[in-house]
């Protein structure tokens with residue numbers, strides 16, 4: 239693949255950057271949740287200034303290329319789900335073939351990370367569908383294996399077809415996005431109606447929306463929200479785009495928020511024992527999903 243489309247050495251670099259911006263605890267986290275918007279803006283700026291060059295370049299490409307038109311074309315290309323028939327385990331093993339250039343911190347695989355997330359959710363006594371969501375929530379990253387550039391697989395997601403929130407990190411890079419010149423896309427509501435509900439809103443293309451479409455007939459609404467919006471940091475961490483939401487969205491975002499700590503902070507160096515865990519997860523997968531899914 240063209241290297242200019244993969245500035246990150248590993249997809250985890252994006253997640254590491256999220257952890258810097260949204261630290262789990264400590265004074266940073268507290269000040270981030272303070273109500274002074276000027277202070278928040280300043281901190282955002284700091285994170286941008288301190289980002290690795292690879293992360294900066296990743297966001298530059300993402301904000302440059304995620305246009306309304308691009309999203310529509312990817313939806314058409316993928317959401318017919320005509321590529322593969324795979325069981326959940328086959329998809330997990332397929333995702334595991336995704337080898338990043340280097341993640342010097344760890345020799346853990348994508349599957350290990352997903353098992354860690356699920357195991358922490360299980361440990362905390364959450365419902366079975368919540369555990370299953372932890373296990374599968376990043377399976378959409380197989381988009382990388384179809385040849386999609388990193389900027390069309392990961393990254394904080396945001397609505398397209400309306401103006402970009404000032405709270406989206408690296409907002410300045412939107413200056414290069416062709417939608418900048420489209421009058422109707424530069425309005426607060428853009429092509430949408432106030433309170434229309436997120437289901438009607440096209441999000442920047444990535445692994446969340448793809449996986450949502452694969453599993454949408456099989457999981458409870460709460461789980462589907464977690465999967466579909468777990469990368470929508472501008473909304474679930476910064477409270478933006480409320481004006482596009484309906485009542486269901488607002489209610490369900492409590493679950494998206496509940497899921498976020500498991501997504502960001504549960505990855506450890508301890509390798510999960512797949513042999514030991516397999517029977518539990520086989521049972522869980524069979525409880526919710528048919529034998530194979532369309533991808």
Ligand SMILES: [Fe+2]
Nearest residue numbers: 375376468469
């Ligand atoms: Fe994710």
